[in-house]
Amino acid sequence: MSKKDLGLLVLILVVGAVVTAINPRxxxxxxxxxxxxxxxxxxILSIGQAFVIITGGIELSVGSLVAxxxxxxxxxIAVRELDWPLAFVVIILLGAIIGFVHGxxxxxxxxxxxxxxxxxxxxxxxxARFYTADGTAGFAFGQNFPDLEFLTAGRSGGVPNSFIALxxxxxVMWVVLHRSVFGRYLYAIGKNEEAAKYSGIRTGRIVIAAYxxxxxxxxxxxxxxxxxxxxxxxxxxxxxxxxYAIAAAVLGGFSLRGGEGSLVGVxxxxxxxxxxxxxxxxxxxxxxxxxxxxGGVILIxxxxxxxxxxFRARRRMVEATRQNVAGAPAE
Amino acid sequence: xxSTDTTHPNTAPFLSLEAVRKTYPGVVALDRFSMEVRxxxxxxxxxxxxxxxxxxxxxxGGVTRPDSGTVTVDGAAHDGLTVEQSIGSGIAxxxxxxxxxxxxxxxANIFFGREPLRAGPLKLVDRAKLRDMVAPLLKRVGANFSxxxxxxxxxxxxxxxxxxxxxxSIRARLVILDEPTSSLPIAETEKLLDVIKxxxxxxxxxxxISHRLHExxxxxxxxxxxxxxxxxxxLAKAEINHDEMxxxxxxxxxxxxxxxxxxxxxxxxxxxSANAIRTSTYPDRPVSVELRRGEILGLAGLVGSGRTxxxxxLFGIDERLGGSVALDGKPLDVGSAADAxxxxxxxxxxxxxxxxxxxxxxxxxxxxxxNLPAHAKHQLVSTGAELxxxxxxxxxxxxxxxxxxxxxxxxxxxxxxKVVLAKWLAMNPKVMILDEPTRGIDxxxxxxxxxxxxxxxxxxVAVLMISSDMEEVIGxxxxxxxxxxxxxxxxxxxxxxxxxxxxxxxxxxxxxxLQAAGGVE
Numbered sequence: 001m002s003k004k005d006l007g008l009l010v011l012i013l014v015v016g017a018v019v020t021a022i023n024p025r026x027x028x029x030x031x032x033x034x035x036x037x038x039x040x041x042x043x044i045l046s047i048g049q050a051f052v053i054i055t056g057g058i059e060l061s062v063g064s065l066v067a068x069x070x071x072x073x074x075x076x077i078a079v080r081e082l083d084w085p086l087a088f089v090v091i092i093l094l095g096a097i098i099g100f101v102h103g104x105x106x107x108x109x110x111x112x113x114x115x116x117x118x119x120x121x122x123x124x125x126x127x128a129r130f131y132t133a134d135g136t137a138g139f140a141f142g143q144n145f146p147d148l149e150f151l152t153a154g155r156s157g158g159v160p161n162s163f164i165a166l167x168x169x170x171x172v173m174w175v176v177l178h179r180s181v182f183g184r185y186l187y188a189i190g191k192n193e194e195a196a197k198y199s200g201i202r203t204g205r206i207v208i209a210a211y212x213x214x215x216x217x218x219x220x221x222x223x224x225x226x227x228x229x230x231x232x233x234x235x236x237x238x239x240x241x242x243x244y245a246i247a248a249a250v251l252g253g254f255s256l257r258g259g260e261g262s263l264v265g266v267x268x269x270x271x272x273x274x275x276x277x278x279x280x281x282x283x284x285x286x287x288x289x290x291x292x293x294x295g296g297v298i299l300i301x302x303x304x305x306x307x308x309x310x311f312r313a314r315r316r317m318v319e320a321t322r323q324n325v326a327g328a329p330a331e
Numbered sequence: 332x333x334s335t336d337t338t339h340p341n342t343a344p345f346l347s348l349e350a351v352r353k354t355y356p357g358v359v360a361l362d363r364f365s366m367e368v369r370x371x372x373x374x375x376x377x378x379x380x381x382x383x384x385x386x387x388x389x390x391x392g393g394v395t396r397p398d399s400g401t402v403t404v405d406g407a408a409h410d411g412l413t414v415e416q417s418i419g420s421g422i423a424x425x426x427x428x429x430x431x432x433x434x435x436x437x438x439a440n441i442f443f444g445r446e447p448l449r450a451g452p453l454k455l456v457d458r459a460k461l462r463d464m465v466a467p468l469l470k471r472v473g474a475n476f477s478x479x480x481x482x483x484x485x486x487x488x489x490x491x492x493x494x495x496x497x498x499x500s501i502r503a504r505l506v507i508l509d510e511p512t513s514s515l516p517i518a519e520t521e522k523l524l525d526v527i528k529x530x531x532x533x534x535x536x537x538x539x540i541s542h543r544l545h546e547x548x549x550x551x552x553x554x555x556x557x558x559x560x561x562x563x564x565x566l567a568k569a570e571i572n573h574d575e576m577x578x579x580x581x582x583x584x585x586x587x588x589x590x591x592x593x594x595x596x597x598x599x600x601x602x603x604s605a606n607a608i609r610t611s612t613y614p615d616r617p618v619s620v621e622l623r624r625g626e627i628l629g630l631a632g633l634v635g636s637g638r639t640x641x642x643x644x645l646f647g648i649d650e651r652l653g654g655s656v657a658l659d660g661k662p663l664d665v666g667s668a669a670d671a672x673x674x675x676x677x678x679x680x681x682x683x684x685x686x687x688x689x690x691x692x693x694x695x696x697x698x699x700x701x702n703l704p705a706h707a708k709h710q711l712v713s714t715g716a717e718l719x720x721x722x723x724x725x726x727x728x729x730x731x732x733x734x735x736x737x738x739x740x741x742x743x744x745x746x747x748x749k750v751v752l753a754k755w756l757a758m759n760p761k762v763m764i765l766d767e768p769t770r771g772i773d774x775x776x777x778x779x780x781x782x783x784x785x786x787x788x789x790x791x792v793a794v795l796m797i798s799s800d801m802e803e804v805i806g807x808x809x810x811x812x813x814x815x816x817x818x819x820x821x822x823x824x825x826x827x828x829x830x831x832x833x834x835x836x837x838x839x840x841x842x843x844x845l846q847a848a849g850g851v852e
Contacts, residue, residue: 175711180710180711180712181703181707181710184712185703187692188696188700191690191691192685192690192691194685195686196689197667197668197686198648198678198686198687199668199672199700199701199754200669200671200673201668201669202669
């Protein structure tokens with residue numbers, strides 16, 4: 001765990017302690033379970049976002065995708081009565097395809113990630129609303145999917161299964177990001193795409209793969225969100241979720257320029273965000289201030305990180321000059 | 332220690348340093364250093380990177396105070412200068428990286444922040460007066476451009492003239508030029524050397540720092556050589572010559588250069604042949620060239636003649652608009668750098684920091700990057716294998732760094748270039764393209780890089796070296812191809828090598844020995 005991640009963990013614990021001191025209900029099992037469920041749902045979404053951000057890109061359409069794919073999933077199993085495992089696979093595939101298209105537009109047609117995914121944000125939201133004729137997608141009375149419900153909204157030994165899913169995904173993605181050849185390529189591209197290309201890396205393919213991973217994880221979280229809310233009004237479902245995901249990554253130490261950040265960081269970022277949401281509820285802060293609190297904390301976090309970075313860069317420069325001068329007599 | 336100067340023997344020195352010493356924690360950057368600069372004298376200051384030149388500059392600029400010693404400027408002795416004293420006494424710097432606003436015109440740049448203002452409440456810039464003030468300055472540097480030309484439209488040498496004019500505008504008496512020619516093409520360099528002579532004629536002293544020793548030979552009245560923070564020697568005008576400077580700089584003779592200059596051995600077969608290649612910069616000028624195994628083909632030409640573009644097409648970075656490439660006689664379709672790397676065609680690019688290496692990654696990570704799958708099991712990177720490769724290359728190439736985990740951004744230019752080479756040498760190159768491989772690199776590292784290139788050629792690799800450094804092209808190549816406006820204007824064999832011939836071909840004229848022009852399409 002890097003120093004940055006450790007700092008974030010300490011912050012989470014301190015905020016937790018303060019909230020507990022003011023309102024001990026913070027530590028009630030029911031509150032912890034609810035919060036960790038939300039951490040699971042947003043965490044899966046944020047990991048996907050993190051893979052795109054590490055390449056120096058951004059994926060703004062995930063909130064709309066959560067609405068569109070969630071709507072489709074519920075429609076598939078509740079209205080069209082597809083077997084849920086089949087519907088599950090179709091939704092994940094759809095997520096992968098959409099991610100591929102975004103990646104393709106960005107790498108092959110050289111469109112800016114912000115523009116491509118902003119259009120996605122608008123398009124998918126519109127399609128979702130059109131699909132339900134601005135209605136609500138939901139289950140009919142008495143419709144049950146015991147296995148699916150257990151896997152998504154159920155609990156094992158009191159721990160929400162969504163949270164367990166996040167842990168499993170996080171471990172796998174940690175290995176992918178921090179130990180695999182692909183992960184190294186992602187960092188290299190994020191740091192300097194040109195230099196990576198000059199080293200013979202097929203940067204286009206790697207970037208497309210990052211968007212596909214984001215699409216797949218977004219689709220998975222869309223299913224989890226759908227099964228958590230059980231009814232979706234596409235006009236508002238998943239709204240601003242892209243910002244939650246980006247915020248989690250930024251809080252977790254990701255640079256929007258790419259090439260920086262860790263998987264542990266984005267998970268801790270998600271945890272802190274959900275803790276703040278919980279804090280707003282528990283401390284009786286008007287919920288209208290919800291976003292303001294989040295924005296304030298992110299701003300402070302980024303500021304501290306930035307100043308720390310400036311300080312470190314200065315120290316590194318001093319050391320480098322020393323080394324250069326020191327290295328000279330040896331030459 | 333200081334030789335008596337022949338040009339101005341009677342004038343008192345404008346600047347003199349006596350027994351100057353500067354230490355940084357754990358290291359002596361400058362020690363017992365003394366030198367003098369007389370009015371109207373051109374001093375060539377040479378030394379490897381890290382020899383103490385930057386420290387000396389910082390002391391003269393007033394940025395750093397020496398620990399001991401005396402700095403005497405214009406008769407007044409100081410323990411050390413402040414920035415104000417430095418500027419006030421007329422010491423001006425022209426850095427390698429220019430500090431100009433390229434969106435403003437020449438006049439605005441020269442008097443930036445000191446513009447003559449018109450009377451009245453608005454205090455508008457008095458443009459007429461500004462132009463009158465600028466005109467004589469431009470005349471003094473021999474400028475061939477007008478005061479209202481936008482800086483962006485000027486060539487690099489012209490921009491340097493603007494910097495020098497700026498220095499003159501603050502009544503500079505000593506102009507310090509820090510590697511002014513390292514990024515200049517040949518013709519431009521001439522202009523700059525003329526400007527230096529002009530300054531000298533006006534009684535202004537010049538300290539000229541350069542790694543290009545033949546330029547120093549041409550303009551310097553005296554050469555001061557730094558090595559390891561001490562004065563390695565001073566050469567009076569008559570003693571200035573290339574070998575002597577190199578000997579003082581590195582304290583030994585260069586073997587590598589002699590080796591690189593050996594007679595060309597029998598070249599091998601054709602490794603890479605490019606037929607009628609067309610690049611996007613010169614779409615209507617097909618280029619054909621053959622690279623033989625075991626030879627170093629120098630690719631000379633003026634900046635913008637299409638050399639880099641050719642290299643980028645061969646390496647698959649730029650799209651090939653036409654023509655074909657064959658490697659070892661078999662047609663090869665290079666659609667991307669990844670294809671080129673897979674085929675064994677490697678490029679050491681011109682811009683080391685932007686495209687050659689990733690500054691934020693460690694030496695080991697940079698070296699393994701193009702060949703990562705070979706350092707992985709089941710797609711998981713094996714740090715052990717990675718470090719082993721890096722250690723081996725670090726030792727082979729003599730990369731000077733605390734460890735292979737050091738960030739490449741902290742290394743010197745020469746060592747960074749070695750990392751670029753290391754990543755390709757760790758694989759099996761068939762064709763190695765090097766674009767300005769020694770730009771901004773000190774003499775010692777340069778010689779090592781020449782040695783590496785020769786070793787590669789000896790091992791049967793076809794080497795293509797793009798270079799604007801005439802000495803380098805002639806000293807290192809087995810054959811020289813010269814490009815002019817997108818086409819190869821001629822190929823010179825060893826017997827016909829001369830600066831004149833290369834220059835003639837570079838400007839599109841015929842070389843003196845006509846049999847040399849074989850192989851032109």
